[in-house]
Amino acid sequence: MLHLSAPHPLDSAAVLAWYDRHARTLPWRTSPQQRAQGARPDPYSVWLSEVMLQQTTVAAVARYFARFIELWPTVADLAAAPLEAVLVEWAGLGYYARARNLHACAVAVVDRYGGVFPDRAEGLRTLPGIGPYTAAAIAAICHDEPVAVLDGNVERVLARYHALPVPVREAKEELRSNLRCSVPVRAGDFAQALMDLGATVCAPRSALCMLCPLEPGCAGVRTGNPTGYPIKPSKADRPIRYGHAYVMRDGGGDIYLRTRPDKGLLAKMTEVPTSDWTAALVEPSYPAAGDWRHHGQVVHVFTHFRLELEVWSAIVSDTAALADGWWAEPRDTGREALPTLFRKVLASVGL
DNA sequence: AAGTCGGGGGC
DNA sequence: GCCCCAGACTT
Numbered sequence: 001m002l003h004l005s006a007p008h009p010l011d012s013a014a015v016l017a018w019y020d021r022h023a024r025t026l027p028w029r030t031s032p033q034q035r036a037q038g039a040r041p042d043p044y045s046v047w048l049s050e051v052m053l054q055q056t057t058v059a060a061v062a063r064y065f066a067r068f069i070e071l072w073p074t075v076a077d078l079a080a081a082p083l084e085a086v087l088v089e090w091a092g093l094g095y096y097a098r099a100r101n102l103h104a105c106a107v108a109v110v111d112r113y114g115g116v117f118p119d120r121a122e123g124l125r126t127l128p129g130i131g132p133y134t135a136a137a138i139a140a141i142c143h144d145e146p147v148a149v150l151d152g153n154v155e156r157v158l159a160r161y162h163a164l165p166v167p168v169r170e171a172k173e174e175l176r177s178n179l180r181c182s183v184p185v186r187a188g189d190f191a192q193a194l195m196d197l198g199a200t201v202c203a204p205r206s207a208l209c210m211l212c213p214l215e216p217g218c219a220g221v222r223t224g225n226p227t228g229y230p231i232k233p234s235k236a237d238r239p240i241r242y243g244h245a246y247v248m249r250d251g252g253g254d255i256y257l258r259t260r261p262d263k264g265l266l267a268k269m270t271e272v273p274t275s276d277w278t279a280a281l282v283e284p285s286y287p288a289a290g291d292w293r294h295h296g297q298v299v300h301v302f303t304h305f306r307l308e309l310e311v312w313s314a315i316v317s318d319t320a321a322l323a324d325g326w327w328a329e330p331r332d333t334g335r336e337a338l339p340t341l342f343r344k345v346l347a348s349v350g351l
Numbered sequence: 352a353a354g355t356c357g358g359g360g361g362c
Numbered sequence: 363g364c365c366c367c368a369g370a371c372t373t
Contacts, residue, residue: 053368060359094357131370151368195368204366303356
């Protein structure tokens with residue numbers, strides 16, 4: 001089914017001219033001026049930033065990016081690091097499968113390609129954690145391969161430009177093939193230009209069309225309601241799950257921590273023990289004997305459900321049954337792979 | 352094609 | 363509160 005009534009190439013020259021004047025300065029970016037003088041971005045930095053930026057804002061990524069580059073300046077350094085160290089540094093950024101795939105990808109690049117990333121999107125696409133978007137982005141930005149770089153920003157720009165009459169998901173491949181026809185020689189700058197355009201001019205709730213280099217051909221402007229696009233699919237309501245979290249401390253004040261299962265939510269990350277998370281709250285079932293004290297609730301919102309945990313703490317003496325985890329000093333929890341949820345739990349008991 | 356997978360910033 | 367973010371992977 002075709003949804004682009006009159007597909008025509010974008011004015012890529014106008015987009016590039018806009019980008020030459022308005023490109024954002026980002027830590028992982030090579031500016032259009034630098035690129036014009038022959039500078040090429042480092043594929044490792046581009047890859048690292050692209051993975052971190054998946055479904056994640058620039059502001060949230062900046063500190064993590066700097067820290068990873070400081071700790072692991074090359075893909076070989078990252079590949080040589082233990083996965084546990086990578087998870088510690090990723091903690092708080094979310095979508096932890098990205099961190100596991102990041103490490104697996106680094107190992108694969110070293111083992112399969114001698115530490116050099118493939119230069120074409122087709123080759124990049126075979127690596128863990130690199131999907132259609134990321135493969136295209138790396139190949140375009142690093143080598144100017146003329147591929148369509150289609151992220152959420154660009155989807156919005158194109159949905160408005162074409163006044164796309166259906167949700168993006170139903171027309172994604174059509175948008176991709178159409179965009180491919182508009183890619184100029186400066187493929188990397190063009191890709192970053194469209195993403196900057198979506199982030200600054202053609203933003204989710206505001207469209208500054210008078211500033212947009214694509215305004216002359218934009219069907220969304222002609223409808224009089226460009227921000228009405230993209231059309232959103234109906235959203236499912238978020239269920240609530242309930243449970244208990246048990247913060248245990250030994251006689252020395254150390255906190256009992258353990259590793260979550262290999263698969264599923266927050267896989268392989270560090271946690272404090274909790275009950276199952278269920279549709280209705282059940283009575284607490286304390287993991288060890290002690291004088292248990294209630295500390296109120298922690299509420300945490302995940303993508304597809306909302307979690308409300310009752311937080312309990314106790315000093316426990318019989319620690320024999322707590323053998324699968326370890327005891328950590330409160331001052332050392334910054335070096336544990338604790339997701340934000342469990343940092344909230346510790347904070348609620350004053351740790 | 353739909354579901355799973357975090358967390359935060361902006362409004 | 364709600365929306366969305368330089369998406370990938372599984373089923």
